[in-house]
């Protein structure tokens with residue numbers, strides 16, 4: 001039988017990184033619904049992220065997106081985060097919102113535009129030097145919309161050249177995390193469309209280059225946990241962008257659309273040694289709370305990851321190994337489903353009390369009055385958003 005205390009021990013080490021952009025206004029091409037009390041600058045985003053950590057105890061860092069979170073003094077921003085009890089995490093580059101990047105950024109046929117995009121990526125490493133961040137996450141919107149529009153091979157050559165230049169610039173424990181996405185905003189080819197393409201580029205680059213699995217970036221029906229198991233075995237899984245989706249890159253709350261998929265993914269993380277704090281896997285959320293309140297949305301997301309993690313930790317691994325070795329298909333599946341069907345909420349409430357936290361983070365936040373306070377205080381200025 002799985003050991004509850006052992007499970008709690010690992011749950012105490014769980015660290016989920018929050019995306020700064022989840023606290024700003026977001027939406028679709030149809031509408032971005034503005035919400036009252038939304039942050040107007042990275043300092044207010046940090047204050048909101050700190051609320052999520054204060055009530056969950058499991059979200060001690062915030063990922064930044066440049067230029068959305070550009071500031072004069074990143075040292076001052078890091079100090080503000082520390083004062084709020086969190087740290088600055090992954091730095092996300094942005095070469096997907098400039099007219100020059102219509103035909104691509106680092107893969108653009110025009111060398112002047114490729115240089116401009118590379119300069120931004122290198123600027124992001126400068127930011128990492130100031131924030132002390134370990135990871136630079138690169139997602140490229142680069143791709144084509146029509147067959148023949150550009151040479152698929154030449155674009156890969158250009159991409160590899162830019163990645164090598166960025167890799168060369170990394171120092172200390174810095175890493176390059178390459179995120180893939182099947183489609184959108186390009187609809188014929190994306191230059192990093194799948195895990196294999198990211199994996200191949202990361203192998204070519206070296207030890208510091210790892211793959212980012214965004215759970216919303218696959219074709220419907222993709223067995224994401226297979227990809228996770230494979231990348232962990234190869235030592236090339238660097239990070240997750242957790243969210244959930246019913247159809248495309250919906251960026252909904254992780255576990256909301258398919259909690260069983262999240263369970264299956266985290267089970268492969270567990271058996272692949274990815275829950276070990278020194279495994280170096282960054283567990284990030286990458287979501288947009290288009291219609292729901294932002295801070296409660298992030299609290300719910302952290303709780304969903306904690307619940308899925310607790311369930312996989314309660315799987316009777318010995319019984320599973322025995323059934324697998326015996327080729328007892330139904331018994332093996334039943335052992336895993338027992339874990340999934342375990343109500344872990346009492347265990348997590350107990351853990352939170354042991355950590356001096358309110359057993360119900362959501363109720364504690366809603367009762368804190370913080371939501372009403374930021375609506376009253378944050379009047380004027382420009383609410384943060386994607387600035388698209």
Ligand code: LRH
Pocket residue numbers: 021092139179181214241249286
């Ligand atoms: C692209 C993506 C990427 C981020 C952006 C906010 O779809 O997942 O991780 O840069 O969302």
Ligand code: MN
Pocket residue numbers: 139179214241286
């Ligand atoms: Mn992402």
